[in-house]
Amino acid sequence: MKYMFLIYGSPDNVQTPEVMQQWFAFDAEARAYAGYNGGEALHPVQAATTVRTSAGQAIVTDGPFAETKEVLGGYYLMDCPDLDEALVWARKLNAIDGSTLEVRPIVAF
8 A cells, every 4th residue: 555654844943964864864765665656855835835716716825825833844655565564664754853754545546
């Protein structure tokens, strides 16, 4: 089953070089995993653009959908045999800097 690993953290979190080395090591390990399907970091929320519909019209605004304490900073998409395996990867991710991880199965249509 494919799982999306959504990585949330503080919007003002600046990673130290030591923590970035851990991220790069995890990324290399994930890319070597047979079930790896992709993953990327996202630009800060200030770079976001939100599109909403009101009265049938698309309204485009600068900025994130909502102001929150934690923001989506990146993701990984991996095909794991089960939730237990997905949680092994989630724990590895969480151990890097304590980011909040949301692990969500992908619906196959």
